[in-house]
Structures are given as C-alpha cells and as structure tokens.
Amino acid sequence: MDLHEKAIRVLRASRGFGVLDDAVLNDLASALVFRDVAGGTLVYKEGENSDSMLFCVSGGMRVSRGAGAELSLYNEVRPGQSVGEVGLILQQPRTADVTTIRDSTLAYLSRDSYEALLTKHPLALNQVFVKTIYNFMRHTPVAQQQYAQAFAVVPLHEGAQAAEVAQQLATAFASMGGAHHLRPPANGSNHGGRHADELEGEYEYLVYEAQAQPSEWTRRAFRQADQVIFVASAGSTQAMGEIEARLTQEPGFHLKRKHLVLVHEDGARVPVDIGLWRDVREFERTYPVREGRPADFARLARFLTGRAVGVVLGGGGARGFAHLGVLRALEEHGIPVDLVGGNSMGALIGAQFACGVPLEEIRERTQVFASGGERPTLPLISLVSGRRVERDLKRMFGDTTMDDLWTPFFAAACNLSKGITSVQDRGPLWRAVLASNSPAGLFPPVLDRGDLLVDGAILENVPVEAMRVRLGTPLEKRRGNGTIIAIDVDVREGPGADPNLSRLSVWKAIKGYFNSDANPTPSIASILYSAGHIGGAAQRGRTIAQADHYLEPPVAEFSLMGYNRSREIAEVGYRYAIENIEKWTHPVTSGRDSMRG
16 A cells, blocks of 8 residues: 555544545645654654644654653544644644654645645635634544554563563453564564554554563564553562663653553462562553463553553441442452442452452451440540551551552542542551541541541542542543442431420430430431531532442441441342443443452
8 A cells, every 4th residue: 555545544534534525635645745753753842833734644643741750741643643733724833742652654734735725625624624623622532543552561671571471461452352462573583574554454452572682673662662561570670671771762762651560470469569669660550460360461451451440439337338249249240340449438348359358258357347346535536546446457457558459459538637638549558448437526537647637538438539540541641541430328318306306415315325216316426427428428429420330329228337237238239239230331341250360
C-alpha cells in the first residue's frame, strides 16, 4: 500500500474527515506531505505559530505541557486522528507540545495547501472544520479508534524473567483480543520479523520482549512501545543497570508510561521490596506477581489496559456483612476484584479480603471481633478508650503493611485537622483500619503526624472518589476508565424520637432500655453515628454518579449492632447482588479462574 492509499484509509477512519466524499478525500490526500519521525521527536511546540496541521498515519503522539516536575501529560494522538487543526483554522499559537512517543509516520497539511483546498471545496471543508472548532469549544471527547497497543517488557537485570512476563502478558491479552508476542531475533538481526504497521493492523496487543543487555532490538522495542514494563526479581538491587540507564537517554523517555513488575516465586507468602522501589523510582505503578500464577498476570493486563475492577465497601456497622454476600456473588460470576477500598466496616472486611482470607472466615473473624466490647473512659476525648479495638486489630493483621498485599487496598478516614478525606494506602494495615473505624466522639482519633483521623463517613462513607483516582493514570493526571462497583449498606433513615416528647430525657432512655414496648429514645451512640454519617449521606448522589455499578442491599431491618445475625445479613447481600448482576447491561467479567490470586 503506497502512502496516498494509506492516507485515504486514515482519512476515512477519521472522526471528522471521514464524512468527505471521494473527490475531496483524494484532493486532501494529495495535498499531504508525509514524514517518518523518530519516537521522542517534538513535532509541535507550545507557543509557536500554527502553520500546519497533521494526521497520524502510524505510531502515536502525546500532547503535553510544562517540563520536569511541572510536566502534565494529556491525550494521545493515534492512527486516524489529527492534531493542530484548531490553531491552523483560527491562526492561533500552539497551545501545547506534541511529541511522538513511537516511531511514527505523520502527514502534514500546510497553511498554503489548506487555503488552496478551501478555495476548491469550500462547502465540504468548511463544514468539517467548523464542526472541529465546535467540538473543541465544547470539549467533545474524541472517539477512540481501534489500534494496537504496544508494550515493551524490559528486564532490569540478568535473570529478571522478562520472557515469562512477556509470555504471560500475551496470554492474558489474548483473552481480551488478538495478541502477538515479539521475541528477540534469534539470529542477531535487527528487523525482528514482520513490519510493525502490518502487525498493528492484525492484532490488538503487541508485546515486545526486550533483551537483558543493550541492543538494537531492545532499543527498537522501547521506541515502538506505548507503555514500558520494567521487570525485576523480588530481592534484587534497586541500583540502575546499564540497560535502564541507556533507555533513560532515549528521546521521549519521560513521556512513556512506565511500570514495574516485581516477580516472586510461586510460593511467596507476601510481596517484598515494593516500598524500596517506590523510594528510588517514579513508576506509574508497581505490580507484585508470582511465577506460574495466571491470575496475577491477568490483573496486570487489566490495569495496563484500563480494565481493572475496583470494589468499594461502605460503612454501616453490622449491615456491612452484606459486603461478604456481594463479594461471593462477584466471585461466582467470574468478576475479578483488582483493587479494594473501604470505610469503617467496609475497611475491616476489605482489608481481610485483600489479605486473601476466605469469605466465610472473614465473617467468623469479624463477628468475634465485633463482640469484644469496649471500655468507657473519662469523656474528655471520647466516650470509649478504643484500646480493645486497637489490640484486636493488631492481633488480626499483625505486622502486615499495605505493601504486603497481592491485591491493592486502601482505607478511607476523615482528617479532622485538614477537613479532607485521608486515603490510607501505606503503612501498617491495622492502623489504617483503626483510623477508618474510629467514629468521632465515640472513639479517640488516630494520630497521623499531628493530624486527627476518624471514621471517613463524615465526608464520604463509600469512598468512590478515591477509587476513581486509583484506577486512573497517575502520570497523566487523569481519571481512569476501569470499572467501579460500589456497595452502600448505610440505611438512609436517621434516628428519631417520640413526637410527643419536648426534650430527650436520660430517665426515659433508661426506661425504654428495659421496656421494649416503649417508644425508643435515641442513644448517644446512634446520635454520634448519624452525625458522623450525615456528610456521606449528603454526598450520596455524587457517589452514585461516580460509580459504574452502585449496589444498596436491603439491610434496613438489621440493627447497627446486629452482629449475631451476620449470616443472615451476608445472605441478603448475596441474593440482592445475584439479582442485580444479572441485570447489568455490560457485565464485568474476566473468567472464573481470575477472581483471586
């Protein structure tokens, strides 16, 4: 296929220019000037005069602003998409940098050619360009074209098992669409087989397996990749090796999405070294995986492609046992849980789930934990001391930290000192769960470098916002497009009292405690609980809008302290979830063997 034919194909696939008839498309294609541009080349610079626009024929580009710590990455420009048309039409300076992130073929339309085409086809081209400006002003999202996503798997040291990671990833990608594993050429040649353009037209995912030493093949794999996956063995040194040092000098290195995979032995109990790597490198994410565990690599593939599933568990006392029923239903439907977060009771259950504890064991352990009671204290800071809860959480989770989990987890708490939601995703697991389970006034706040942390329901009882951020792409400062399943077990009705009462009385409360027929008087615990959840209740509409699937199991009949009915509550959650999952228009599924690691 010659360049003119390729340009016609690209223009027909274009969201804006594909509506033009054959005569206009042919003239437009003939006016284009084609250039092969190496990855990492700055093709448009912010502030320059807009003297052209361009189409991406193959490869890809990144739009960005700033540099160094102020660098912000925006959208990618893919085959069939164009960039620079608004500046060309309005004769405005470039509003951002545009850099190739892969070796690319670009087609330029100069201002002179643009004006000549307008003279020849004024109506057709004006309609297209006016619509382009309209979409730009309205911030209309660009429809995603189908193109192959390319990944380079690069070992950071000898024996880093990049071959297994590449093979396992290719297998995981194959369950999502066509995938091809490109291995280093055996004969030392540089071409590595078929041309990249040909492969991109045939497959949806390309996995380049780089070599453990600097080579032309490794350099090519890096330059052809949209995302770079560095591989290291657990326990290896964090010092920068020769291959990584060489790649950091490649043009456009800072624009690539970069990840780290830490490979552990199949029988590894917990991940290691995650915090050490985080302190010395700026990877988008670090993924611990185990040899021979397809579920670990399936989770990695979902994160890399924006398909990860995050489950958010809200607070609600004993009603939180419904979370266990929902998790059971998800498991039976083959829906994976790649990331779990929670607040209050949801944090307690979610933390155990992230530790790999079986669902029934979570129910039993949580019921025992909740029946432990708590000692009252001199009510200067809180009504109860919280020491028993802290002690039992330490026993439950031991010295496990957030970095010791195969399934990522976070707990939400309210930072009273700063008036914000504090997301606990590092440090001791018991401490994060304690902060999320410390209702203000009832339990003492947990101290965090001088700040006071309490139950997060004051601001957000179902922390969907935190999950949406974590499913996003931190490097690009944007939200992700994974799937969020939120579970809300907080009953909407607050406490009330006998309408005939003019004021609440301690003696009437005591009388009601011993007389089940008397109208109940709200207890201080129920008042504090409702006060602590009122902010989250006010945010419920926003929370629902941010979730992809929002589940509210019917648990109103169960009291906040009804822990002895844990089995019934879990069953209600299960039946409700089964009924709702089967109604989902686009069910989240990834195979029944990939739910748990």
